[in-house]
Amino acid sequence: MAAERLAARTHTPLRFLVASLLALLLARPTLACRCVPQTLDHYFERADLVMVARTVSTRIVKGSPDFRTAEFAPVQEPYKGDPKSIVAFATHLSSASCGVPVEAGQMFLIFAARDEPGGTTAWFDSCNGTRPFGPDVKVVDFVDTPAEKILLRLEGLRTANAVRDPSANPGGPRLPKPGHPHAELIGLLELVTVLNLDEPGASSPPPRLPSAVIEVMASPESGAAVVAQIRLPTDIITRELDYERKAAVVLEQRAAWYRIALPHDRSGWLSARLAGPFHPFAELIVNRLSYLTAHWDGWIWPDPGAGNPVNANVKQSEGRHEYPVNVRGTQDLAGTLWLQVEILSASPCEGGSPKTVISGWVPAYSPEGKLTAWFYSRGC
The missing domain is CATH 2.30.30.40 (SH3 Domains)
Incomplete structure (x- = not known):
């Protein structure tokens, strides 16, 4: 009726055009869910729980709006969070609201967020990274991670997430806060x-x-x-x-x-x-007569913030506070500076040709902002 009244008050040459436009607008279907794809790291950071799981059962809950709950069984250790602390996983019923059409037996890579801090209901949708997963489906790539490397990257993110919380991993490696807000030094200025x-x-x-x-x-x-x-x-x-x-x-x-x-x-x-001139620490430390300080936690990583770190087992000598290394390069990863190091069997100043005990990556700062490496400015 509103379209007819508006068309009736319009001059004849425009009446047909207005009525046609209104008809098109009124007949337009509901827009589907749209969201900008994000990186795997972004989805992981925002989620309270990340896991690969198989759908056990689902049910529709009437409400305003309607939504669907699902019971999931993890197929391996979760990458983040504890699914046992979640009573219900929920998603919108409508695809226009980014709901995920889950059915019993399907496998998913799930990124879920609690409805409130400490809440027991976790929501997942097609905009938070959740997607079908497994050998029987074509897994959709993330913008920064191809399908075949998703699990490898999740392993690295799980390790990094654990070491940022010392209480969850006592005695294990720890990482500083991104951006090094309390760094004791970021460079030297002449x-x-x-x-x-x-x-x-x-x-x-x-x-x-x-x-x-x-x-x-x-x-x-x-x-x-x-x-x-x-x-x-x-x-x-x-x-x-x-x-x-x-x-x-x-x-x-x-x-x-x-x-x-x-x-x-x-x-x-x-x-x-x-x-x-200003000399950034990331440039100062490379290819100098360097050493790891007492603020290094003793752990070394295969890649910056990824893979499983191992204890280098060189911090056993009592009273020792400097560990000779070659620093071959640096990399800033998401605000955390990493050093590519070769830990040596002895200091080059002791004569001979020291061997490389282990090589890999260490964070440039401790969680307290202390430098984990420095160099001998005067040589041997």
Whole structure:
């Protein structure tokens, strides 16, 4: 009736066109579920439970709207979460609402999310990564993972998820938070006017340079409050780049600003225009005379954040805090910096040709943000 009344008030040449358009709109079928495909890692991170399971039974529950519940039997160890803590798995009945048409006997790769924190009902749908799975179906690829490598990637994600929670894996490997928010160092920054000085002797007073004053700000912006003035090397926390070549310890970088470490657990921001070159840790550590520190947990990974880590069994010597390595490369994976290392049987400084005991990958930082590797700036 609404279409007819609108058409009646329209001039004859337009009446047919308006009525036709309204008819098309009114007759348009309900749109199917649409969502942007995501990476396997994305689906895994958002899910409370990830598993490959076979459907035991299903039933339709009348409500507003109707939905379907299903009972699943895992066919192997779940990759994330405990299915025994879930009383009911639920999905929308309508495909327009991204419901999954499950039937008894079908096998699925399931990504399910609890309806509320600690809840016993977990929802799954075609937009959260859930899909038919198994040898009898053509498994749909993820945008970053082909079908034949899905299980291998899930194994890596399961391991990484477990080691991020020490209580779930006491004594096992641990990973830092992505982005290293509490890193003790992300790189070294040269301050030419202050730090390119000969080190004074123990009995000599440090040189004073009244004309070379560098201001450190409270925030990364011009006009911010000054929290420190650098006149001497002792005014900041430094480490050596090379023999007697010191540089400022950088804790954070934002655009053209560096947050540097100051004495007494303080820090402040320095404009890049007042500084010399910046040396990121990921570049500093490669192909140097390096060692793993006491903050390394003793575990080594076959790939960055993937595969099953193994205990290198080299942290048995009491009182030993440095473990000689060759660092061959680095890789940033989802905000976590990894080091490709070869752990050596002895330090090259001890003479001879040390052998590689084991090789693989280690996270560059401990969960507390401490460096797991460093180098001898002065050589042997």
